[in-house]
Amino acid sequence: MAQARRATSDKPRRVLVTRFSALGDVAMTLPVVYGACRANPGVAFIFATRRHMAKMFVNPPANLTVFAFDxxxxxxxxxxxxxxxxxxxxxxxxxxxxxxxxxxxRVIDWYARRDGLKVVSLDKSRSHRRALTRRHNKVLVPLRPMLERYADVITALGLHAPGPFVSLFPPEGAPAERYAILSEPKRRGERWVAVAPFAKYSGKIYPAGLMEKALRMIVEDNPDVRVFLLGAGASEEAQLDKWGATIERTTSLAGNGGGLAAELALLSHVDAVVAMDSANMHLAALVGAPTVSIWGATHPYCGFSAFGADEANAVQLAIECRPCSIFGNKTCRRGDYLCLAGISPRTVADRVNSLLRANPPKK
Structure with a gap:
């Protein structure tokens, strides 16, 4: 049995941070955790999470240790x-x-409190979530962003508020060898667009037929653009391989074996990303990639917008049943997912074109 112990001062010196899943949620914590480490250089932080999450902790601060487990x-x-x-x-x-x-x-928290340690837990504001997503009499008011809620946990421990975060990589992006398994370096005059068209739940996925149209528009509108398709799993790989084979200047990266670290490195060089309300939206944010996000059953008001997200780049329809879910895991009450099927491919392509115009190619 662990020996009971008590914190020796009001300000902790070694902080255990727990966030076990999911990939996008862990990604959301990184700007706060890295910022907290830099704002509190005399404090050691230990981040406990699932083993496959560890590879996203690129270029960590010196006072951060990632404990990855199964x-x-x-x-x-x-x-x-x-x-x-x-x-x-x-x-x-x-x-x-x-x-x-x-x-x-919470079990971990209980043992820590038993040992006299200070514990602060995330406030998820579940009652407000229910009010925002209920079928009738929705309270359509933005919830406090999760990033701010994570920061609240840090300050409630008596630590300095997290400092600024820009990217996992320096301004010039990751070295080419970090993503060499995925692509050769960007050519002069070339621009890159990454498209991640999938999510865990149907309520977050833009219909494949519409996404294909948007992809073709992006390529046709921008002759200097190369598109990378991101996804994982057999069904996603089959769809992305088909698009990669039939849409010019488009490459599927699904099933390439590059892994999370290589994907992040490549994303640090893209000029625009198209993503659902999904893990890839948050991964793109970790490297400062300008992102067009597509929202269906969920909503930015739920508090899960990506770090540094520009509201203008959130593509969504204002229909009365949205949001119907915090996580997008509920069956559509209408039966047609109009929130996604009603979004025009031209709207998506034009939003990407706007980002590309703001970032002209290097000659």
Whole structure:
């Protein structure tokens, strides 16, 4: 059994940050975590998350350690107790920043409080979420952004507010060798557009037929553009390979084996991204890539807009049933997903063209 211990001062020196999933949610925490590390250089931060998330922590601050684990190794209450004991003995943390606030992290919180440690949990404002997404009498008011809620956890621990964050990479982007498995370096006069047309739930996915039309418009409107298609899994790979084979200057990166780190490196050089309300939207934000986001069942008002997102680049329809879900996982009550099917491909293409006009190619 871990020996009970108490924090020795009001300001913690070693903070355990917990956020186990999902990919996009973990990505959203990085600007706050990196900013907190730089604003509190005398504090050690330990970020505990799933193993496959660790590769997105590129160029981390010196006082950040990522503890990556497989949840299957720590199942149930006894497993979580073992996880807590392991983290405690390895890092001797004196405070917990719970960025997840779910049952698993609450178990960790309970053991930390038992040991006299300061614990601050994320406020998800669940009642306001229900009011925003209910079918009738919606309260259509923006919820406090998740990025600000994560920062609240840091300051509630008695630490300095997170400092500024711009990108995981320097202004010139990642070195070419970081993404060499995906592409050769950008040619002079060439511009890159990355398109990530998928999401976990149907309520977030722009219909494939409309997306294909938007892709063809982007390519036809911009003869200097090369398009990269991002996705994972067999069904996504099949669709993206088809588009890559039939749309000029378009390359599918699905199934290439490059991995998350290589994708981030490539994204640091793109001139525009098209993404759903999905993990790729947040990954693009981590490298400062200008992004056109497409919203369906969800809504920026839910608080999950990407770091640094420009509201003008959120493509969405103002229909009375939106938002019907925080995560996009509910079946469409109308049965037609008009929130997505009603968005014109030309609207998407024009928004991308606007970003490209603002970033002319280097001659």
């Amino acid at each position: 949840p299957a190794d720590y199942e149930g209450l006894t497993g979580l107790k073992r996880l807590y004991d392991h983290l405690s003995s390895k890092f001797d943390f004196d405070a917990v920043a719970d960025f997840h606030s779910v049952l698993r992290t």
